[in-house]
Amino acid sequence: MRTPAQNAHLALLLEVAGTPKPGNVDRHRDLEDLRFEHFLAGAVGAQAGLELAANGGAVGPAFERSVEGMATQGGGNTQFGALLLLVPLVRATADDLAQPVVEAICEDTTVADATGFYRAFDHVDVFVGEPPADMEPLDVRRGSDAVPALEERGLTLLDVMSRSVPGDDVAREWVYGFERSFTAAERLADADGPLTERAAAVFLTLLADRPDTLVATRSGEAVAREVTERAGELVERDALETDPETVETFADELVERGVNPGTTADITAAGLFIALERGAITV
Secondary structure, eight states: OOOOHHEEEEHHHHHHOOOOOTSBBBBBBBBBBOOOOHHHHHHHHHHHHHHHHHHTTTHHHHHHHHHHHTTTTTTSSSHHHHHHHHHHHHTTTTTTOSHHHHHHHHTOOOOOHHHHHHHHHHOOOOOOOOOOGGGGGGGGGGGGHHHHHHHHOOOOOHHHHHHTTOOHHHHHHTTTTTHHHHHHHHEEEEOOSSSHHHHHHHHHHHHOOOHOHHHHHHHHHHHHHHHHHHHHHHHHHTHHHOOOHHHHHHHHHHHTTTOOOOOHHHHHHHHHHHHHHHTTOOO
């Protein structure tokens, strides 16, 4: 029987192995400087931090440790957002992997947890948008240099996540009880076929539900809406079953354009973990 940390590790591997996932690295597609093997190595590197969370460790230090390990591969940021979702979910398994428990874990985070989150940015470059002027001292890109301002304001990790909504749908999961992550788990359980195919199918439905915030930040809201509309058309006509080449073409096109719905991939990974841990899907 796998441990929660092992299921989180497996969720990261299944997510990146799913194909086609338009605009993202998968087992058939690499980005210019970020390859499939970087994601595999990142998942392995994150293991110690995930184990820390599973053993009841505080969320902030466990997250920083997982990112530090993830960053030891040569590609840069592979799974920062996914780990920000997985760490509190794994921590919840010490009690019960249910939404109220996960919400309580997020609500109970401290300034020290927020400090761990900021220090994680010392280990890897993460693409984020410009902060509002009044938040410049708390710009996450400053990493540990922002810790004094963080401590002065007494912000917990949930406070930090709340200030990132709207605009960041990983943070939105924290604020809204991991709503889409649990929805993804239900969809994975209801789907048929190998898990890598289910992961790709659920990714597409999530992309059709809501514009990806990483795409909006990098490429603009108009592009994010366009991508969601096109994903919705593909889902509506069940293109993965009836016309898979169209989805493959869409996936290749987004990679060529540099349009990366990475937040949707993060939520897919979280859904995979929930479904694995609950026994709703098996390997």
